[in-house]
Amino acid sequence: MKEQTKSGHGWSDRKRYQCLRCYHVKGEVRVGPRYRIMDHFLRQHRTLDQAPFHCKLCLFRCFQFEDFQRHVTNFPRHRMLLREKGVEDSESYLVRNPNQ
DSSP states (O other): OEEEEOOBTTBOSSEEEEOHHIIIIIOOOOEEOHHHHHHHHHHHHOOGGGSSEEETTTOOEESOHHHHHHHHHHOHHHHHHHHHHTOOOOGGGEEEOTTO
16 A cells, blocks of 8 residues: 545545555556555455454454444444344354454
């Protein structure tokens, strides 16, 4: 992942990051805020078992435990899938990768 800063053209002066894997492997330029590039990397370039934390119910993946905890209460798709399955507790779907 590479930092970029660009002003004008609708971008603020905040840092932007680039997925170097997309750039070097596919020749594609994918640039965005850090959190979006991190999410992209986990979804596009890592399998579920390679992510430090993942949810088997909705396939959410993240690097930090705090984001994982927040996911259970704040992610609408997760809550919807729990309701559809008639399950109240998310614990059986939440996985912490022991290799990380």
